[in-house]
Ligand code: ZN
């Protein structure tokens with residue numbers, strides 16, 4: 338579930354705000370209720386949103402602006418700031434106390450999108466220092482790969498949209514100032530790596546199309562020019578002499594604000610960091626207790642190591658040997674799903690719509706490279722689309738690579754992965770979200786709520802006896818949970834507290850029991866992203882907190898199934914708002 342909010346391949350300049358009259362269309366009629374008026378406003382907002390961000394529109398499956406590539410020049414910047422200002426003015430004219438629950442949460446999400454984007458343009462200025470924000474290639478790739486319209490139609494839009502690629506990169510060069518070296522080199526890799534879309538994949542698609550020879554030639558000629566502009570941009574980045582390169586570390590002030598807009602938590606980033614540290618220490622104590630209890634079963638009379646981290650690591654390494662064979666990986670995942678559904682039914686944990694079984698499929702070729710499992714949901718504009726559980730295959734992997742991977746996704750973790758990704762994690766949450774369809778919540782849905790729910794369900798299943806309360810299962814879940822906790826600690830420590838690479842690797846390998854390769858990958862991720870890594874733990878913590886408060890409020894009438902179902906009924910809304918709605 339990728340969020341697109343702050344990753345638009347688009348940038349804007351600080352320009353004089355257009356504070357023109359607000360566009361309060363639709364709520365002037367005396368006979369129109371506030372709710373009906375707001376519903377109408379939402380339609381206006383979305384129409385304006387897609388006009389302002391045509392690439393984002395394509396990504397969510399709204400294809401009316403597929404021929405447009407906005408050049409990030411000063412006119413576009415002014416238009417974007419005018420859009421933000423107008424929408425903010427419009428929002429202010431609604432009385433939130435008169436809005437129904439679903440529309441009220443929509444209101445908060447829209448307000449946050451506008452404020453967050455304005456903050457990005459005026460304060461964070463990502464467009465200056467993050468050359469990665471100018472990558473147009475993903476949009477073009479999706480137009481070739483996704484089957485939303487007949488191929489010929491998609492190719493004609495592709496053709497029209499390519500026209501602005503040279504101007505797009507010319508404008509980008511003017512905006513980039515003291516870029517972050519890590520993001521500069523990542524942008525080079527991404528641009529060079531994506532060239533095959535224009536230099537190879539397009540030709541493959543053309544050969545399957547019904548376009549005329551002349552049309553095909555015009556497309557290929559333009560693709561050549563586009564590829565040239567992209568190659569030139571990468572070379573320009575490489576040759577760029579930067580006197581005062583910006584650090585990849587976001588710094589405390591920007592971090593707190595970004596956390597506020599991206600995570601939408603009731604807590605500050607600093608509070609979440611403190612909470613994660615406390616959670617890590619608590620988990621270590623629990624893991625040591627379980628490891629000690631299990632020790633004689635696996636190590637007989639061998640003395641128990643004194644150091645608790647050494648003790649835990651030895652136990653985890655030993656348990657990780659239990660895993661499926663590479664060839665049985667997909668089958669093992671598929672076979673677990675009915676078991677999970679049956680368990681939820683038996684324990685009465687939440688209602689699962691039997692008319693929406695999850696379709697498991699082998700991961701399609703264009704997504705390949707990432708093994709494991711992921712959920713592909715249809716875009717908010719594609720009502721008939723299927724939801725798939727993509728399972729990657731380990732075909733063609735060296736035995737060493739497969740072994741290391743399977744130890745990570747061992748007998749225990751594989752079950753936890755299925756809970757997280759599918760039932761009752763991401764997939765189940767999605768089924769519920771679709772029952773009260775809100776375009777706003779599908780588009781601006783809160784990533785911390787979505788990830789938090791998936792993490793919460795892992796614990797919820799184990800608490801109710803999934804895995805027969807085996808200490809091995811709990812130990813492995815704590816390891817998995819530590820990953821979410823340490824994602825938060827790492828992100829905050831690196832971006833705010835200047836944590837060194839060496840200390841980061843130490844944290845992940847020694848205190849979160851990760852493999853060297855996994856830790857190295859995480860370091861790379863934290864040096865090119867910020868804040869997103871905190872979403873898993875923040876959402877989880879807020880849901881657990883809410884459940885505790887809800888339990889207290891309900892007293893004898895508390896029921897877990899009712900909690901789960903009510904929680905999910907609000908769609909992908911930030912937990913702090915769900916909290917207000919459930920506790921008031
Ligand atoms: Zn093995």
Ligand code: ZN
Pocket residue numbers: 757758763788791
């Ligand atoms: Zn997830």
